Amino acid sequence: MAAEGMRSVLSVCLGNICRSPIAEAVFRKLVAKENISDKWRIDPAATSTYEIGNPPDYRGQICMTKNGITMNHIARQITKEDFLTFDYILRMDESNLRDLNRKVNQVKNCKAKIELLGSYDPQKQLIIEDSYYGNDSDFETVYEQCVRCCKAFLEKSH
Template identity: 50%
Template sequence: MTAKHSVLFVCLGNICRSTMAEGVFEHLVKERGLQDQWVIDSAGTGDWHVGYPPDERTMKVLKKHGIHGYKHKGRLITQADFTTFEYIFGMDHENISDITELAPANSTAKVALLGEFDPQKELIIEDPYFTVSRNKNAFNEVYDQCLRCCAAFLDTVSGK
């Protein structure tokens, strides 16, 4: 069976929020036995971390929650992503603005904030890279929000 759906998670540097969401979503899809129905990836709008693995704090939180074996190398969002992926999710309004600016005229992707699926109505997924200095629990909070949003999104697409 070929993939039926595709999703790209996007944040600023592609090492914290978007990779957290990608790892969480991959895990949920595997738990539900739907991995053959999805193409899942993440990207950034800035090039600082291209080629680098996710932030070690992201990986630590994923592992703490039983998500092992997740691998990714940072990359930039490309114009091809707008026709390759059915859904492109940004984490905050700046991401959405950057994504919208990059979108070619032939874009077929649905662009939205991942937080639109948050049952707790937290629309913005704050960047833990910059907030961890004042909130030591920032990466765990991003995980919790990504889990809520990704599960709700998957339920919506799956018709649950």
């Protein structure tokens, strides 16, 4: 549970090894740069069980290291508790929305506002495509989208 006056954001994708840990790490760095880390609870999660317990995809880690961002995450699946404790759940695509809707239907009093992370993109790229089946440049694209979206989300939310 977030402390009083704290905000919380959960980034969500299918496996929690590509897009959502990149979004989480980008947002964590932006919040640290603003010196407001103590005001945010930030975490990523998966809609599936495919990758639970695994670290982020090595291509994403290489991309993030190249951009000066560290990733410390082990994949986990979203829980009922997440719907009750996070202010925002930011999903990457429409498939994530279908999966989240199935899960949220089992939760009474969902607190979280479920939104598309791409809805914050000033370049209007609504969907953050899954880079898992792509190449290094696809991970760079995800990173760049996450930077734009997370900056805009942070500006709107405080």
